[in-house]
Amino acid sequence: MQPKEFLMIPGPTPVPDAVLEAIARDPMGHRTKEFSKVLVEVTASLKKLAECNGEVLMLTSSGTGAMEAAIANTISPGDKVLSCICGVFGERWAKIATAYGAEVEKLQVENGEPISVDALRDKLQADRNHTIKAVTITHNETSTGVINDLHQLALAVREHGALCIVDAVTSYGAAPIEFSHWGIDVMVAGSQKALMLPPGLAVIFMSDRAWEAQASCTSPRFYFDLAKYRTSLEQETTPFTPNVSFVVALKTSLDLMKQDGYRGIYVRHDRMKKALRAGVTGMGLKLFVPKEQYASPTITSIVPPTSISVDALRRTMKERYNIRVADGQDALKNKIFRIGHMGYVFERDILMTLSALEACLTELGYRCPSGIGVGSALAVLSTPASAAT
Amino acid sequence: MQPKEFLMIPGPTPVPDAVLEAIARDPMGHRTKEFSKVLVEVTASLKKLAECNGEVLMLTSSGTGAMEAAIANTISPGDKVLSCICGVFGERWAKIATAYGAEVEKLQVENGEPISVDALRDKLQADRNHTIKAVTITHNETSTGVINDLHQLALAVREHGALCIVDAVTSYGAAPIEFSHWGIDVMVAGSQKALMLPPGLAVIFMSDRAWEAQASCTSPRFYFDLAKYRTSLEQETTPFTPNVSFVVALKTSLDLMKQDGYRGIYVRHDRMKKALRAGVTGMGLKLFVPKEQYASPTITSIVPPTSISVDALRRTMKERYNIRVADGQDALKNKIFRIGHMGYVFERDILMTLSALEACLTELGYRCPSGIGVGSALAVLSTPASAAT
Numbered sequence: 125m126q127p128k129e130f131l132m133i134p135g136p137t138p139v140p141d142a143v144l145e146a147i148a149r150d151p152m153g154h155r156t157k158e159f160s161k162v163l164v165e166v167t168a169s170l171k172k173l174a175e176c177n178g179e180v181l182m183l184t185s186s187g188t189g190a191m192e193a194a195i196a197n198t199i200s201p202g203d204k205v206l207s208c209i210c211g212v213f214g215e216r217w218a219k220i221a222t223a224y225g226a227e228v229e230k231l232q233v234e235n236g237e238p239i240s241v242d243a244l245r246d247k248l249q250a251d252r253n254h255t256i257k258a259v260t261i262t263h264n265e266t267s268t269g270v271i272n273d274l275h276q277l278a279l280a281v282r283e284h285g286a287l288c289i290v291d292a293v294t295s296y297g298a299a300p301i302e303f304s305h306w307g308i309d310v311m312v313a314g315s316q317k318a319l320m321l322p323p324g325l326a327v328i329f330m331s332d333r334a335w336e337a338q339a340s341c342t343s344p345r346f347y348f349d350l351a352k353y354r355t356s357l358e359q360e361t362t363p364f365t366p367n368v369s370f371v372v373a374l375k376t377s378l379d380l381m382k383q384d385g386y387r388g389i390y391v392r393h394d395r396m397k398k399a400l401r402a403g404v405t406g407m408g409l410k411l412f413v414p415k416e417q418y419a420s421p422t423i424t425s426i427v428p429p430t431s432i433s434v435d436a437l438r439r440t441m442k443e444r445y446n447i448r449v450a451d452g453q454d455a456l457k458n459k460i461f462r463i464g465h466m467g468y469v470f471e472r473d474i475l476m477t478l479s480a481l482e483a484c485l486t487e488l489g490y491r492c493p494s495g496i497g498v499g500s501a502l503a504v505l506s507t508p509a510s511a512a513t
Numbered sequence: 514m515q516p517k518e519f520l521m522i523p524g525p526t527p528v529p530d531a532v533l534e535a536i537a538r539d540p541m542g543h544r545t546k547e548f549s550k551v552l553v554e555v556t557a558s559l560k561k562l563a564e565c566n567g568e569v570l571m572l573t574s575s576g577t578g579a580m581e582a583a584i585a586n587t588i589s590p591g592d593k594v595l596s597c598i599c600g601v602f603g604e605r606w607a608k609i610a611t612a613y614g615a616e617v618e619k620l621q622v623e624n625g626e627p628i629s630v631d632a633l634r635d636k637l638q639a640d641r642n643h644t645i646k647a648v649t650i651t652h653n654e655t656s657t658g659v660i661n662d663l664h665q666l667a668l669a670v671r672e673h674g675a676l677c678i679v680d681a682v683t684s685y686g687a688a689p690i691e692f693s694h695w696g697i698d699v700m701v702a703g704s705q706k707a708l709m710l711p712p713g714l715a716v717i718f719m720s721d722r723a724w725e726a727q728a729s730c731t732s733p734r735f736y737f738d739l740a741k742y743r744t745s746l747e748q749e750t751t752p753f754t755p756n757v758s759f760v761v762a763l764k765t766s767l768d769l770m771k772q773d774g775y776r777g778i779y780v781r782h783d784r785m786k787k788a789l790r791a792g793v794t795g796m797g798l799k800l801f802v803p804k805e806q807y808a809s810p811t812i813t814s815i816v817p818p819t820s821i822s823v824d825a826l827r828r829t830m831k832e833r834y835n836i837r838v839a840d841g842q843d844a845l846k847n848k849i850f851r852i853g854h855m856g857y858v859f860e861r862d863i864l865m866t867l868s869a870l871e872a873c874l875t876e877l878g879y880r881c882p883s884g885i886g887v888g889s890a891l892a893v894l895s896t897p898a899s900a901a902t
Contacts (some may be wrong), residue, residue: 128539129539129541133542139539144538144539145537149533150533153522153525153837184573185573186736186753186756187754188735188754189573219735220735224735225733314754316754322540322756323573323756323758324573324714344585344613346580346584346609346613347575347577347578347580347581348581364575364576364577365705366575368712369711369712369713448542450544
């Protein structure tokens with residue numbers, strides 16, 4: 125017998141029992157008043173959580189499906205798209221836009237670095253003829269553990285006038301986002317992150333400007349045709365059979381989040397990040413994102429000691445403690461390991477992970493003062509939560 | 514207190530407890546050996562159930578998403594597509610193909626009629642220059658309750674050489690399909706029908722000929738790019754985060770189906786259809802699909818007595834017995850009602866529905882000999898199941 129597997133990866137993430145119970149009910153019919161009521165309530169909560177005055181639609185798909193919907197509804201073949209890239213998911217926007225025939229320009233930084241607001245502003249100011257139709261931004265880059273300054277980046281895009289298309293898959297619900305106030309036009313999120321559901325449901329936000337672009341966009345689409353979802357939502361329904369079980373469960377999850385208060389949830393994620401970073405550096409390990417300002421509140425990337433491979437460390441964490449942590453992706457594979465702390469994860473879980481990490485590093489031959497990881501984390505957490513931000 | 518709601522609609526359908534319990538588990542990581550094992554097992558079972566020597570891929574989407582994937586991967590702008598249409602879902606193929614720039618020709622029959630094999634053969638023989646790239650067929654037309662002779666239709670398509678693209682959403686797992694032997698090239702199915710899951714997962718089958726078409730197809734796609742899924746599956750994984758909970762639950766569901774035997778499941782659906790039709794006609798109601806040969810084994814469409822509206826009947830069924838039956842769709846709204854009997858539904862449920870139907874019709878002023886519906890159904894069911902087909 126082993127303790128229950130604990131996912132400290134960037135999705136899927138742990139799911140609260142109340143949400144699992146909601147999912148475990150026999151599905152309701154999607155063309156019923158009961159489902160319409162849930163749909164309307166969930167929609168209102170999703171908008172509130174993003175401070176969005178526009179519209180939000182739910183898609184039965186992974187987050188990448190919603191990314192494709194964002195492009196297929198706003199970008200026509202030949203349109204120019206500027207993709208801000210600081211990792212795998214920034215690159216994904218460029219790939220999707222390219223697949224849809226866009227002319228993609230890249231504003232790329234090294235892995236572990238954030239997108240520079242100044243560099244973006246310079247790029248956009250150089251575009252005097254306003255040929256750039258849209259800018260894609262990854263709010264929280266899951267592959268590196270960087271959170272970008274979305275507010276300032278979005279302001280720079282709005283100054284220029286291009287559409288601001290944002291991947292908030294691993295930030296929405298864990299870090300503050302003011303969709304309308306910051307001037308975001310399209311934003312996508314996924315169920316299996318801070319929304320505390322299993323993967324399978326995606327969310328897309330649209331501004332008035334985004335709908336204008338949608339109306340004249342010539343890219344082919346049917347299942348991801350957002351106008352269909354909008355028309356159906358006006359009638360409190362969906363164009364195609366949705367994942368009713370997940371929509372119903374999302375109501376439970378959003379209700380749990382409301383009870384804590386969104387601000388409280390952001391503070392919790394910020395504290396987990398700071399405690400984990402303090403613990404890891406206390407043990408003498410190197411953080412992949414050195415500047416705390418750009419360190420993600422939901423995923424922390426760590427460079428292992430040179431003597432220990434990422435594989436060995438992950439395997440030991442799994443075998444000895446049944447805790448899963450993630451490898452790096454693509455170019456960062458075997459170079460960093462990533463600890464996810466998004467959604468239904470708490471300070472307790474950070475302390476558990478740090479303790480297990482110390483034990484595993486020790487087992488693999490690494491030496492650090494006993495208990496220093498947890499000690500360093502506890503020093504951060506001794507500050508009351510109300511004073512943490 | 515009311516009895517538990519019972520869905521006799523064409524999806525979502527009732528879900529077995531064992532499947533709900535599988536869904537209710539904390540999701541596993543999708544980049545793990547454990548998930549790879551499930552993925553490989555489910556894939557093998559899905560292929561066996563369709564008698565498919567080609568490939569099957571799972572998509573996190575509704576069935577319509579898989580329909581879009583079918584088109585986006587095989588049809589390029591300007592390609593000619595012949596759509597066989599006997600209802601709303603046949604029309605959906607034409608709409609999707611049109612959205613992707615295809616030149617769509619329609620072979621359309623009246624609602625309630627099946628597609629004529631001879632008419633299809635004539636159309637295809639008239640296409641001497643083989644300009645028709647693909648033919649779309651709806652195996653089981655959910656909007657009318659017709660099941661088409663897919664075997665003969667697919668043979669006619671293969672004689673011509675066009676790709677045979679099939680919607681088997683409400684037939685797969687309830688009626689026999691021999692994907693490879695019948696010469697089908699692309700086929701889609703959904704989780705919330707005979708596969709006994711909630712909605713949210715779709716399945717797509719591909720023949721070698723379909724992959725050839727895929728390789729040269731120029732339509733834009735990313736999330737639905739089937740080549741990505743194929744490459745990932747070779748490595749026992751998925752290109753994007755799938756609905757892991759549903760994939761795991763699908764294994765439970767497919768295992769349950771194996772225990773019954775696929776043949777046994779087809780016989781059960783056939784018996785339910787025959788019993789329901791006998792009961793309904795026994796009560797003096799009119800079947801929308803008169804010929805039993807073309808009557809769907811998963812959905813039965815019924816014309817209510819002229820004195821009773823579909824709305825009133827559905828409302829009474831819901832309020833008095835908490836049984837949901839479906840209205841007609843589009844042109845058939847308020848003209849027919851539809852009783853779904855797919856997946857986790859049994860003879861017992863047909864008898865229950867017929868009893869409730871008689872009670873509700875009587876309450877609404879209709880007169881028929883007491884118990885005649887159930888009596889007529891029981892006469893059919895008195896034949897042993899082994900002799901039923």
